[in-house]
Amino acid sequence: MPNTVNTKVYAGRIKEKKIVMKSSSGGAFTAISDYFIERGDAVIAAVYEYDNYNLNYKIIQSKSDRDKAIGSKYMQSRVGNIYNEAYYWLKQNVDKKILFVGMGCQADGFRKFCEMKKIRDRVYIVDIVCHGMPSxxxxxxxxxxxxxxxxxxxxxxxxxxxxxxxxxxxxxxxxxxxxxxxxxxxxxxxxxxxLRPYCYKCKYATIVRKTDLTIGDFWHIEETIPEFFEPEGTSLFLIHTEYGVELFNHIKQRLFYKKSDIKQCWQYNLERPTEKPKExxxxxxxxxxxxxxxxxxxxxxxxxxxxxxxxxxxxxxx
Ligand SMILES: Cc1cc2nc3c(=O)[nH]c(=O)nc-3n(C[C@H](O)[C@H](O)[C@H](O)COP(=O)(O)OP(=O)(O)OC[C@H]3O[C@@H](n4cnc5c(N)ncnc54)[C@H](O)[C@@H]3O)c2cc1C
Incomplete structure (x- = not known):
């Protein structure tokens, strides 16, 4: 099981501009998932299905399939049976690892499942800063x-x-x-x-988390780190564990990045859940x-x- 570290903060952007343009923030998801796919490991992420309008978690092993997961989707994603599928995939692929990328609640559910099934050493868990998911x-x-x-x-x-x-x-x-x-x-x-009712009580709207790494938008960077601002968007990286440190070290050559801190990256949903509107x-x-x-x-x-x-x-x- 990876040990936790004091939260480390980075601002970063994948070096290929055309990927930044396709991504919601600075392309953190593509940079991280590339590393797993290139090694023959698997990535689990939510993919939108045009024929049934659903956003379902999938096990992904190629860049072309991974590209289908790029971009924020403002709707509730479905975990379905993906935790069990991950477990059986790891059983069948004994020398491989899995990267899970999902919203805070789903990623933490996966972490608990992995600890219970004693597969935590073989998974890297990345969660996404979240305003809340609509129905x-x-x-x-x-x-x-x-x-x-x-x-x-x-x-x-x-x-x-x-x-x-x-x-x-x-x-x-x-x-x-x-x-x-x-x-x-x-x-x-x-x-x-x-938003779903439990989003207003979300306990993952915080900086310190139990996943390995959190990614999101680096809000207000034009004010806090103006020399690193780019109009196409920048990703926020919050590193929580030794696995997160290892992951960031492996991918950092794919990024333009800058060390930052908790103050510079502050945004509302890193402190508290979205308030339930009166109406x-x-x-x-x-x-x-x-x-x-x-x-x-x-x-x-x-x-x-x-x-x-x-x-x-x-x-x-x-
Ligand atoms: C509903 C929602 C609310 C968000 N709110 C905030 C916020 O308040 N503050 C903030 O900093 N960032 C927020 N984000 C995150 C941000 O918009 C980017 O998704 C994130 O920074 C990743 O961007 P990227 O450039 O690394 O890669 P991208 O390629 O844009 O990210 C794609 C990744 O997001 C996953 N994804 C997209 N939509 C969903 C979904 N509905 N459920 C599960 N996984 C999904 C994909 O499967 C893939 O793993 C939110 C995202 C979503 C989907």
Missing amino acids: AKLWKEYAEYIENKYKGKIKYLTFKDKRNGWKNPSALVEIEGKEIMIKDYVNVFYSGCA REKFWNDYRRGGIFLIVKKYGLNSLFAKIKYRINKISRK
Whole structure:
């Protein structure tokens, strides 16, 4: 079992710019997973399935499959039977290791499972800083609503297209070769109302964790380490154990990186879970009343103008 270390903090970006552009932050996930795939080890990560709208954990052994996991997906991912699958994979591949990358709650569940099954020495566990995950059902209904509206299937999905920079990302889908913005869904996500109930009590919204390494966005880097700022985004690395130190040492030649500290990388969800909005109950009552259509109309239009427009529409419908 890896020993814990005093938390070490780094800011980093994978050296290939085109990978930074595809990734949500600075490409930490690709840099770490490359190292495992190149050695013939396995990676476990959540992959979005376009045919059933689900985000399922998979065992991945090639870069082309790994690329399907790149990018943040603002929906609940499904762990399914992946812990057991990892156990049997390790049993069948006795000289191999596994990298698990997932949200704090899922990664810590995997850590406990590995300790119980006595396989902790053969797994490296990376968790992701998290604002909270919205209901998978809501995403599925939204995706179906968009497909009906634009008469076609979603072929591509990104919640963080960085063509206008990391600070001004676009969320979009591709249907029949056309790009369709899905800002209304992202606004619903950022309203905080759609998160799973346990996200508001999340005990992983903290700096010190029991995984080997935590990755996330390096927020406010333009103010705290301006000389290392790049508009395309930078990853945060929080190292918690000897395995995390070993991992970072193996991958650091793939990165531009800089040592940092807990103060420089501070962000809300490293201190406490997202607060439960006062209007959450109303949100779900609205959903039960009017489904996804009402939700995106009411909570997806973020600007004051949109809110006023919504209210006027509402009054004029009475
Ligand atoms: C719902 C959500 C909320 C987030 N909130 C914050 C936040 O508040 N602060 C912050 O610093 N960072 C947050 N992040 C993390 C950040 O957006 C990046 O995902 C992270 O920094 C990794 O980026 P990357 O550039 O290394 O690689 P990327 O290639 O962009 O990361 C892909 C990795 O994320 C995994 N992943 C994507 N979506 C999910 C999901 N829903 N469930 C499980 N795994 C998933 C993929 O399987 C893969 O392992 C959040 C991510 C998600 C999905």
